Amino acid sequence: PELERLGVHESVELVFPPSELAEFLSDLPVDVAVIDDDEIDSCDAVVTLEHRDAFLELEWVHSIQAGVDRFPFEEFEERGVLLTNSTGIHDRWVGETVASYLLAFARRLHRHVANQQERRWERPEWDDGFTLPGTTACVVGTGTLGSGVAEVLGSLGVRITGVRRSGDPVEGFEEVYASEDLLEAVADADFVIVTIPLTEATHHMFDAEVFDAMADDAYLVNVGRGPVVDEPALIDALETDSLAGAALDVFETEPLPEESPLWEMEEVIVSPHCAAFSEDYYRAVGDLVRENVDRAERGESFHNRVV
Numbered sequence: 114p115e116l117e118r119l120g121v122h123e124s125v126e127l128v129f130p131p132s133e134l135a136e137f138l139s140d141l142p143v144d145v146a147v148i149d150d151d152e153i154d155s156c157d158a159v160v161t162l163e164h165r166d167a168f169l170e171l172e173w174v175h176s177i178q179a180g181v182d183r184f185p186f187e188e189f190e191e192r193g194v195l196l197t198n199s200t201g202i203h204d205r206w207v208g209e210t211v212a213s214y215l216l217a218f219a220r221r222l223h224r225h226v227a228n229q230q231e232r233r234w235e236r237p238e239w240d241d242g243f244t245l246p247g248t249t250a251c252v253v254g255t256g257t258l259g260s261g262v263a264e265v266l267g268s269l270g271v272r273i274t275g276v277r278r279s280g281d282p283v284e285g286f287e288e289v290y291a292s293e294d295l296l297e298a299v300a301d302a303d304f305v306i307v308t309i310p311l312t313e314a315t316h317h318m319f320d321a322e323v324f325d326a327m328a329d330d331a332y333l334v335n336v337g338r339g340p341v342v343d344e345p346a347l348i349d350a351l352e353t354d355s356l357a358g359a360a361l362d363v364f365e366t367e368p369l370p371e372e373s374p375l376w377e378m379e380e381v382i383v384s385p386h387c388a389a390f391s392e393d394y395y396r397a398v399g400d401l402v403r404e405n406v407d408r409a410e411r412g413e414s415f416h417n418r419v420v
């Protein structure tokens with residue numbers, strides 16, 4: 114595409130200040146400006162968090178997230194609008210977040226923090242604490258997130274197994290199962306970690322049957338997308354002690370509604386869809402955008418193209 118003006122849509126401010134990205138990209142050979150909804154039509158391309166119908170008039174839309182389930186792919190295709198995403202940058206950030214959930218469960222940090230809020234001096238039961246070496250994490254999805262999680266947890270001595278559609282081996286994973294063998298894959302894991310995108314095939318992939326197949330003392334971690342997990346079935350499994358706990362960054366409804374029982378469960382860690390937040394986020398997105406502006410100049414096909 115011929116690019117003259119690139120807008121940084123104000124919706125990115127949920128993740129970083131739009132002006133930081135615009136400034137970072139100010140040396141590009143195209144005009145870069147922070148824009149609101151009224152200025153979309155002044156651009157050929159936008160960098161954005163949210164979708165707007167007005168984007169369908171543009172040449173190119175770049176999502177600052179890896180997950181692009183909110184964008185209407187067919188309409189992009191029909192209108193000939195390019196869509197690119199930000200996969201490839203979140204490995205270490207999300208990997209460290211997942212490691213911090215696991216360390217919290219093992220070393221009981223979430224309980225200490227909860228007790229501290231109440232000024233309560235309360236030691237865990239003698240057999241509540243454990244250590245990570247020798248535990249097994251089954252990472253479902255072996256892409257950027259899954260590999261980052263495998264790397265960080267592997268360095269803490271956790272044995273890593275994985276699930277991907279083909280079941281073919283992946284570096285960093287001791288054993289890889291095919292998606293159709295999910296029940297077998299989760300059965301001997303202490304932690305099941307969801308790092309897959311939301312698609313028609315993955316919607317409610319984690320349901321009562323999967324929670325039944327997991328050990329009663331296993332934990333579920335979801336850093337993929339909320340609807341990949343059947344949330345009422347998860348709540349049921351947690352309430353009936355057929356799972357030990359869960360760390361959840363994403364939910365079927367976000368923000369998580371105030372009345373959700375997940376807020377108050379002792380063995381549940383809730384984070385507000387921020388597993389990948391980092392002060393470096395805008396630079397990593399900026400590098401992806403710069404790469405594709407360069408490619409556009411050279412007439413090459415785009416990196417991370419989704420549509």
Ligand code: NAD
Pocket residue numbers: 179180181199200201202203207253254255256257258259276277278292308309310311312314315336337338362363386387388389390
């Ligand atoms: P990626 O494309 O690198 O990896 C996704 C992996 O999932 C791929 O290997 C793909 O083959 C696999 N996959 C897809 N469908 C599958 C299925 N049915 N069964 C098994 N595997 C399947 O993407 P990524 O950068 O790793 O991001 C993955 C998802 O994580 C994103 O789509 C997004 O929804 C989510 N995400 C969340 C956060 C957060 O802040 N919580 C941050 C980044 C990404």
